[in-house]
Amino acid sequence: EDQVTQSPEALRLQEGESSSLNCSYTVSGLRGLFWYRQDPGKGPEFLFTLYSAGEEKEKERLKATLTKKESFLHITAPKPEDSATYLCAVSPGGGNKLTFGTGTQLKVEL
Amino acid sequence: DTAVSQTPKYLVTQMGNDKSIKCEQNLGHDTMYWYKQDSKKFLKIMFSYNNKELIINETVPNRFSPKSPDKAHLNLHINSLELGDSAVYFCASSQRKRGGPGELFFGEGSRLTVL
Numbered sequence: 147e148d149q150v151t152q153s154p155e156a157l158r159l160q161e162g163e164s165s166s167l168n169c170s171y172t173v174s175g176l177r178g179l180f181w182y183r184q185d186p187g188k189g190p191e192f193l194f195t196l197y198s199a200g201e202e203k204e205k206e207r208l209k210a211t212l213t214k215k216e217s218f219l220h221i222t223a224p225k226p227e228d229s230a231t232y233l234c235a236v237s238p239g240g241g242n243k244l245t246f247g248t249g250t251q252l253k254v255e256l
Numbered sequence: 257d258t259a260v261s262q263t264p265k266y267l268v269t270q271m272g273n274d275k276s277i278k279c280e281q282n283l284g285h286d287t288m289y290w291y292k293q294d295s296k297k298f299l300k301i302m303f304s305y306n307n308k309e310l311i312i313n314e315t316v317p318n319r320f321s322p323k324s325p326d327k328a329h330l331n332l333h334i335n336s337l338e339l340g341d342s343a344v345y346f347c348a349s350s351q352r353k354r355g356g357p358g359e360l361f362f363g364e365g366s367r368l369t370v371l
């Protein structure tokens with residue numbers, strides 16, 4: 147069965163304090179690994195898709211990387227507006243759905 | 257222009273009642289989904305339709321009945337509501353690519369509270 151585990155569950159950072167969120171996965175034939183951001187009371191907002199080990203994607207202060215067993219979301223010099231829950235999801239081979247992890251709740255303080 | 261819109265945003269109802277949630281997407285995607293997010297924020301797929309055809313039906317009580325009149329619309333009807341049905345229900349759409357679902361785009365969610 148496909149599994150996605152995210153750590154830590156919650157993370158508190160000071161503004162400017164860089165860190166990484168982890169997403170470990172077990173899936174048969176990975177078709178894609180997805181990162182989403184979810185703000186309170188909103189739907190998940192798409193950030194990145196990674197398809198193969200070694201791939202990296204960047205957007206502003208965020209950088210996502212992928213290995214054969216896990217993905218990292220690196221946050222460089224975060225700002226308070228980066229506070230949100232970050233969700234990781236995988237698409238297994240031959241499937242038509244995303245299986246989500248439980249998310250990392252990030253809070254960035256001044 | 258909202259890409260994926262669902263209504264209503266909030267539903268509060270008594271146990272045993274029936275309720276419906278409607279979803280529309282204007283992205284031209286071929287696949288739509290219903291996901292349920294529980295109190296611990298875990299998102300779990302319920303149903304998926306590809307070009308009006310049901311392709312995913314997870315282990316969901318048959319009190320839940322989805323309907324897709326066309327590929328831009330997906331509705332969810334829930335009969336005989338129970339306390340455990342309280343959750344946020346998200347509609348999403350995607351265009352299949354590379355043999356998988358592609359990136360999902362979500363609506364704002366419909367928060368259902370059963371009293």
